[in-house]
Structures are given as structure tokens and as C-alpha cells.
Amino acid sequence: VSAPTSQKYEIDMLELKREISELKETVESQQQMLQSLRMQFNATQEKAAKPSEASVKRDDSETDKEILAALGATSQQAAAETVGAPIGSSLTPVMPRMLQSLNPDICAVGDVLYDLSANGNPVNRAVSGGGDRLSLREFELGFQAAVDPYVKGVATLGFGDEGADVEECYAKSFSLPFGLQAKGGRFFADFGKLNLVHTHDLPQVDRPLVLTRFFGEENLKGDGLGLSWLVPNHWKQYVQLDFNVFDKFNRDEGASADSAAGSDDMVKQLTHYSNLMYLARASTYHDLTENSSVELGASGITTDSADPSRTFVEGTDLTYRWRPLREGLYNSFIFRSEILGGQANAEKQYSNPWGMYAYGEYQFARGLSSGLRFDYTDMFEDDKKREYGAGPYLTWNLSEFFRLRLQYQHLTSDVYPYEDRIYLQGTYIMGAHPAHSF
Amino acid sequence: MRFRCVTLCILCVLLMTAGSAVAKVTVVATTPDLADVAKEVGDGLVDVTALAKGYQDPHFVDPKPSFIMILQGADLLIFNGLELETGWLPPLIERARNGKIIYGAAGYLDVSEGIAPLEVPQGNRSELRAQGDVHPAGNPHYMLDPENAKIVAGEICSRLIKLFPEHAADFKANLSKFNARLDGKISEWKAKMEPYRGTKMVTYHRLYPYFSDRFGLQSVAEVEPKPGIPPSPSHVAYLIRFIPESGAKILVMAPYYSEKVPRLLEKRTGIKVLVLPTMPGGGKGTDDYISMMDYIINNIAEALRVQKDKGK
Numbered sequence: 067v068s069a070p071t072s073q074k075y076e077i078d079m080l081e082l083k084r085e086i087s088e089l090k091e092t093v094e095s096q097q098q099m100l101q102s103l104r105m106q107f108n109a110t111q112e113k114a115a116k117p118s119e120a121s122v123k124r125d126d127s128e129t130d131k132e133i134l135a136a137l138g139a140t141s142q143q144a145a146a147e148t149v150g151a152p153i154g155s156s157l158t159p160v161m162p163r164m165l166q167s168l169n170p171d172i173c174a175v176g177d178v179l180y181d182l183s184a185n186g187n188p189v190n191r192a193v194s195g196g197g198d199r200l201s202l203r204e205f206e207l208g209f210q211a212a213v214d215p216y217v218k219g220v221a222t223l224g225f226g227d228e229g230a231d232v233e234e235c236y237a238k239s240f241s242l243p244f245g246l247q248a249k250g251g252r253f254f255a256d257f258g259k260l261n262l263v264h265t266h267d268l269p270q271v272d273r274p275l276v277l278t279r280f281f282g283e284e285n286l287k288g289d290g291l292g293l294s295w296l297v298p299n300h301w302k303q304y305v306q307l308d309f310n311v312f313d314k315f316n317r318d319e320g321a322s323a324d325s326a327a328g329s330d331d332m333v334k335q336l337t338h339y340s341n342l343m344y345l346a347r348a349s350t351y352h353d354l355t356e357n358s359s360v361e362l363g364a365s366g367i368t369t370d371s372a373d374p375s376r377t378f379v380e381g382t383d384l385t386y387r388w389r390p391l392r393e394g395l396y397n398s399f400i401f402r403s404e405i406l407g408g409q410a411n412a413e414k415q416y417s418n419p420w421g422m423y424a425y426g427e428y429q430f431a432r433g434l435s436s437g438l439r440f441d442y443t444d445m446f447e448d449d450k451k452r453e454y455g456a457g458p459y460l461t462w463n464l465s466e467f468f469r470l471r472l473q474y475q476h477l478t479s480d481v482y483p484y485e486d487r488i489y490l491q492g493t494y495i496m497g498a499h500p501a502h503s504f
Numbered sequence: 505m506r507f508r509c510v511t512l513c514i515l516c517v518l519l520m521t522a523g524s525a526v527a528k529v530t531v532v533a534t535t536p537d538l539a540d541v542a543k544e545v546g547d548g549l550v551d552v553t554a555l556a557k558g559y560q561d562p563h564f565v566d567p568k569p570s571f572i573m574i575l576q577g578a579d580l581l582i583f584n585g586l587e588l589e590t591g592w593l594p595p596l597i598e599r600a601r602n603g604k605i606i607y608g609a610a611g612y613l614d615v616s617e618g619i620a621p622l623e624v625p626q627g628n629r630s631e632l633r634a635q636g637d638v639h640p641a642g643n644p645h646y647m648l649d650p651e652n653a654k655i656v657a658g659e660i661c662s663r664l665i666k667l668f669p670e671h672a673a674d675f676k677a678n679l680s681k682f683n684a685r686l687d688g689k690i691s692e693w694k695a696k697m698e699p700y701r702g703t704k705m706v707t708y709h710r711l712y713p714y715f716s717d718r719f720g721l722q723s724v725a726e727v728e729p730k731p732g733i734p735p736s737p738s739h740v741a742y743l744i745r746f747i748p749e750s751g752a753k754i755l756v757m758a759p760y761y762s763e764k765v766p767r768l769l770e771k772r773t774g775i776k777v778l779v780l781p782t783m784p785g786g787g788k789g790t791d792d793y794i795s796m797m798d799y800i801i802n803n804i805a806e807a808l809r810v811q812k813d814k815g816k
Contacts (some may be wrong), residue, residue, distance in 0.1 A: 077698060080720070152589060196681075212607065218598070241603030245576065296576065296601060304569035351569035358567060391560040392760050432734045433764070465733060466591075496630075503595040504567045 141329060159257060170211030171498035177266040179203040183487040187420070201227070204265055211501055212236060222264070233264075233437040234287070245296035253288040256294070256308040256347045257365040258383045258404045267502065269402075269475045271489040275455050276421030280379060280406050288312030288343065310345035342370040361385040381406040398429040419444035433463040445481060451478040457487075467495040529668055532578040532605075534589050535562050537647045538615060538656065540793040541581055544682040545661045549671050555596075558785025558796075561760040563637075563732075569590040575600035578611065580658060580667060585616030586644035613663050615656045619646045622713045637732025639737045648716035648782065650797055654683055665722055679765045685726050689794055693801045694719065700808045704750055706743070706757045706775060708757035708766065719801070727757070727765055735765045747773040753811045754804065758782045 089345045180200040205225040218240060222233040236251030254262050258267075261278060265284070273283070290312035297305040317348050349363035367379040388397035403424035410417050421443025429435035441455035457475035464470065471491040478484040529550040533539035546552065553574055556565045561583070575581065575596055583589050597606060604611035611754035621642025625632055632638055646652045661679040665672045701720035705712075708727040716723050725746060727804050729739040747769060755766050755777045765778045781787040790796040 077694065080701070084717075160557060215608070238598075240598075240606050241601050245601055247599075247601050296572070296599075302573050302577075304573050306569075353568065353570050359570075361569070387566075389566060391557050394566075395561055395564060395760060396762055465633075501567070501591045501593075501595050503599065504569060 119267070136243060168211075169208040171496040173208045173495060175204075175206040175208070175264075175266050175274040175493065175495050175499070176202065177204045177206070177379070178492045179271065180355050180490040181487070182490065183485065206220070206233070206264065206266060208500070210498075212240075216240060224265075233285075239262070245298060247294045247296075249292040249294075252289045252292070253287060253292060253310075255288065255312070255345050255367070256292065256310055257281075257286055257345060257367065257379075257380045258363065258406075259385060259402060260404065261286050265491050269400075269425065269437070269461075270439055270459055271491045272475070274404070274423035274439065275453055275477075276404070276406050276423050276443040277422060279443045279445070279453070280408060290343075303350065305350045306348070308345070308347040308349075312345070314341045344368055344370065346356045358388040361387075377408065377410045379406060379408040396429070398435075399427070401426045427461075433465075434461070436460045445479070451480040453481075467499070469493045508608045513566025529579050529664070530577055531580045531582065532574055533581075534565075534583040534593060535606060535647075537653075537793055537796070538582050538584060538660075540784050541653055541657050541682075542660050543792075545657055545675055545678050545788055547666055547674075548677045549668075549674060550664070556783070558781055558783040558787075558790065559759045561758070562588055562783070563591060565589070567596045569599075571596050572599045575605060576602050578602060578605050580611045580613060580663065581605040581615045582615060584644055584647070585614040586619075586621060586641045586646075587639045588644035610663070610667055613659065615659050616641075616644070616646070618655045618659050619652055619733075621646070622717070623710070636728070641767045643710060643713050645782065646714045647793075648712060648800075649718040650686055650693070651718060652714060653793060654686055657686075685794065689797065693797065696801055696805045697721075698811075700805065703754075703808055704752040706747060706750075706752045706755040708755070708761045712756060715800075721804075724752050727755070727761075727769070740765055740768065743769055744772045747775050754778055754807050756780055756804070759786050776811060778803055778807055780804075 117266070131238060178200070179202075184439065203226065207223045207225075209219070209221045211219055216239060217237040219237050221235040224231045224233045232252060234251075234253050236249050236253045238249040241248055242248060256262065258277075260274065261281065262285070263269075265273070272278075288310075290310055292308065292310045294306060294308045297307060299305060345365065345367045347363060347365040351359060351361045353359045361384070363383045365381045365383075369376050384401075384403050386401045387399070401424070403422060405422040407420040408418065410419070421440065421441075423439060423441045425437055425439035427435050427437030436458065438458045439456070441453075443453050445451040445453060454476045455475055457473060459471060459473035462470045469492070471489070471493075473487075473489045473491070475487040475489075477487065529546065531542050531546060531550045531552045532538075533542055533552060533554050536558045537555050539552045542550065543552045555571050555574065556562050578600075581597070583593060595664075602611075603609060606612060624642040625635065625638050625640060629640065632640060645654065657679055661675050664675045697719040702722060703720075704722045704724045705716070706727065707723050707724045709727060710723075710731055712721070712723055712735045715721070725743060727735050727739075727743065730734055735743075752775060753776040755769060755775045757763070757766055757777065757779055759779055759781060763777070763779065769775055779787075780803060781790045781796050784790050784792050784796045786796065787799055790799045
């Protein structure tokens, strides 16, 4: 009986020793914190002593006093105790810091592209504007924050060769009753799957041909309102309906008549007759097994024009995913396809173009995946003329925040001579990049 | 028209009463370990669903739309915090449109709030990611220390009481039952591990700092050169040289990592590879938290005993 007891004492002793060392660590770290706080305090006091900054500081301390008055005396005392200095001066460095910590989450993305192909035909210059050149395709700044208990704010700024552009800027409700969600501002149209993806997050270097022919080189977006409804149902299946109304589109109004690229896309037709545009989308998702799932969607756009020649665009999309839960770090597969069709009136000459893309991508190691995409689309100017593209790509995610990609593409069309394109892409993300939605 | 209005009103009332008639509280936990603790505390009064599976890497869970439907009906969302779920939980909460579980609501419970985090990175924040996928608020794998499971159970209990005060007595009774059971187990586990105090080990990912602190083990190296970065050939070559030198006896890894590199190290250095669950359901017979901890402790103690016998 005595042996285990002594052993128990020994265990207790060790336990005590460990606890003491933990306590020691805590005390040490707190001392460090105190030290750094003291240094900050001294530094700001020195600054405040400088005559040039004195006026600014006074303003600051005035606002602080107001804030403190609003907060009540207790926080004054608490703040004074923690810093261990007179109230008026000590709070100058502390309060702005607290307000600064309310800054939104910021992320910055750099997207560098090396287009190794020779100069091609003018129509296919969508990605880099020309062959055999290395360029920064885009630098993007993203902001996100809760605005108040009711809405969240999102803003994305894009910087490219053509200057800066507000890509998105909208507020979105947190929780409306009945499974509703509303948003307002400038946002990507809820059309299909890839239209909602930022250029640097695309699964391939370039946007599928059909999307650039129908919507232009960037995402279809506009200034408007959106309402989305998570449809309650007995089977607890995911069914969502989305409605968008857009007033203004992301085009230069003057340039819409004759675009430099020579191609007139569907959106220009849509906005030609009217200012308002409506969008509806229905989508559903179903888990096939624990590892695989299928997602289906249908979207449609039209204008408010009373003219019988109004323009329509419809699309359907299908996504199949396979990712085993246990080996999901190393293996996965995705297949996605979208088919788009439109009925447009270009100067009273009816055109009914359609197009599609499909890609499959297999992940064969941690961070490494390769895929193949096929493109087909009618030329918008003349739906008897067609364009095809196909090519493989290899994506290497060195980490969650840095990605390299190599892509080859063969393009042919009824109008232009064929061309081969090779791209090398590097994308890096700094800061708080929001998690990707599925 | 009036008839239609009346029917609508009746329907609404029926729907509302149907909602309130459901006796059980719907709890959603991100991971199965938290789900099991919630089950213990809410025994019989709550319906608990875990989003991730025990054999899945909790850092990389797909934010499937089917999870949105689960979250839409939740009264309480329990999550691990310390940025463990940061890659997938925020878009799910946002898309679920459930006011009960959004940030700041009573049904939003980050159980890491009561935990003293280890390995909180120091220094310049903007240099942090040069160290790999480091969690800025500290290592999130605290549930492998059963003392932390007690803290988590306490937090879940007080939140359940806040949400459903009518069941306060039951929750409290369940909590003390769970704590008593866990206390017994903790001293049993400590006794089992005591002979191996100070033993050195290699881990695949930095999953075990809380565990090693509690049970007196020492982690000397990782198979990943930096958190979240897969092992490179040069790092593997280094480990082949380092492991015999370090005196590490076991290599511990989670079931969702590739066994290729650990098995190579086992072959070349003689270190014993142990594939151990990190959450309930991650191995055979590990359906709840206590049986999972049993499994981990028994396997480590057994492997170390064999190594010790070999050494004699």
C-alpha cells in the first residue's frame, strides 16, 4: 500500500512543479506586456511634448474625454489603473488603438500572369491584352466587417492597367425572418457558378469563352438590390431562390456603341434598350454520399423593356464533387459545366447564340491538381460562326495563400486563324482572405 | 379574400406552435469531440449534430450547403475557435440566416474562450505566415487535454442554462456526473502515462502540445516542416538523421494524414508510428470522447512499454 502512496506524492510533486513553472511563465509574460505598455506610453508622451503635434493631440484627448464621459467613470478608473498614470494623458494612446481595432478585415491579392503565347488574333486578348508578356493582371483589395447588428459590409477594389475599379461594394443582411437574405449596392449578378468568382479565384487562368462572349471580360455585375430565399421543405434539402434587380451596369456608357475589342457582348445588348435588368436563379444541392455531391442551378436575365424585342439570357449549371473525408487533403475531383443561351436583338436582327464550358479537375496530391476544360460558343455578332477552345492545366497550391498555375489552350474559330496559348500564373494572398463559399 | 387571410393566420399560428412544441434543443457542434461533450451535458434534452467527422481534418471541411440546412434549424452552435474552423464556418453561418447563431447571439458559443491557449505566436503579425499556417490566437487542439474538456463542458452547461433555464437542474446534474467520470479517468490515464514521463516523440502536425503537457510527453519534431506545409524531401532527410539522435520513441499522427512519409521514417529509423484519432469516431471503438482518450492513452502506453522492453 505504501509504494503507490509515495508514487502518488511524487506525481503530486511533479504536478506542483509544473504548475509553478506555468505560473512563472504567466508572470513573466505579464511583465513583458507591462514593459511594452510602458514603452508605448513613454513614446506617446514624448510625441505629445512636441509643439508641432500638440494641437492634434489636444483634439484627440478631447474626443477621448467625450468618449469616456459616455462610457462612465468606471472605465476611466480601470484604464487609469491598468496604465498607472494620470487619466488625461495616459488615455491618448489607448483609445485610438481601441477604435483602430474596429478596422474591417482586409485582404490583398496579387495576380501575376506570364502569357507565353505569341500575339494572337485581337478577339482572344481577354486575359492579358497580348502575347509573350509578363504583367500584373490585377491587384485586389478586399474589406469585410459587420456594420451593425443588422448588416455586414463587403467591398472589393480592383487595380489593373486601366486604373482602379470598385468591383463590389454592398451591405448584406445577417438574419431576416423566413430564411430571407437581402443585399444592396454593387455586387456580382447571381448568375450560374463562375460569375460569382473573383478573377484570381477562378479554377483556370481565364474565364470560359462563353462567359466572356456573353458577359464581357469581367464578372457580370451591377448596382442594385438582391433578395435570396432559402426555401423551407419537408426533406430538408437545400433549395435557394435568388432575385436581383440592377439599375446601372459596369460599362462605360460611351464605349458601349463600338467596343475596342470588336465584340459586342450580350450585356451591352441587354442594357441597350433599358436601364433596369432583372435576374432570377434557382439552385439546389444534394449529398449523394458522404464523399460526393451534386449541385444544380438555373438562371435567367431579362430587361424591363416593353419592346417585344427584349433580350434574354438563360443558363443552367451542374457541379459534381467528390472528396473523400479521410483522404480529402490529398485526393478530390470536381466536374462543372454551364450552358448559356440568349435571344438578343442587335439592331433588329435577331440572334440566338448559345455556348457552354465544361471542366474536370482531379487533385492527385496535397496541393496539386490538374484539369481539362472545353469551351464552345457562338460568336455573338453572327450565331452561325463558332469558336472552340480546349486545354489542360496544372495547379499547385504551395500553401493556402500562394498558388502557381500552368495552362495550355488551343483556340479555333470560324472567323479567326487558330492559336495556341500558354499561361503561367502566380497568385498570392495577404491578410484576412474570406473563406471561399462552396 | 378574407377567408384567405384567416387561413393564412391559422397556418401561421399552427406553424409557430408546432415549432415550440418540439421539446428537444437542437445543438450543432463543428467537431465530434465538442458534440460528445454537449451530449453528455444535455443528456436526453438535446439533439446534437456534429458537422465534421472524426476521421476528417477539422481545418479543411467543405462548407457544404447541406450544413447550411442543419445550421438553419440550430438553437445553439458550439465551435472550437482559435481559428480552427476559420476556413469553413463563417460562410456557413452567413448563409444559414439563423439569427440565433450569428456572432454575439446567445446561440453562438466559442468554447475556446475559457481555455488558456498554448503556442500563441509572438512577434510581428505580418510575418506570421512565414512560419506556415500558424493560428494567430494559439494552438487550437486543446481538446486533447481532458482537463480542457471539463472547462468546455462547464461552458456548454452555462450556455445551455442561459438558453433553457427550465432545464438548469438537469444540465447541472449531467455536468457534475460527466466531470466526476472524467476525473476518475484522468487519474487513471495519468497513472498509465506516469512511467513514461519525459518520453520524446515526433508528431505529424502540431496537434499534441496540450496533450503532452498534461501527460508529461515531449514533442521534439514534426513531420511537417512548418504547420500546414507537406513534408519536403530535404526535411524527410533531416528527420532520418535527427530522429535517432533525438531519442524519440514514437511518431504520432492523425488518421487524415498520409502514412507514406511516417512509414518511411519508421523503416529508416525504427521509430514506432501510431495513427491515433484526434476526435471521437477517428478510430475503431472511439465513439465518444472518453473512449477516444482511452484509445490514445492505451496505444501510446502500450507502444512505449514494448519499446522499453526492447531496450532492456
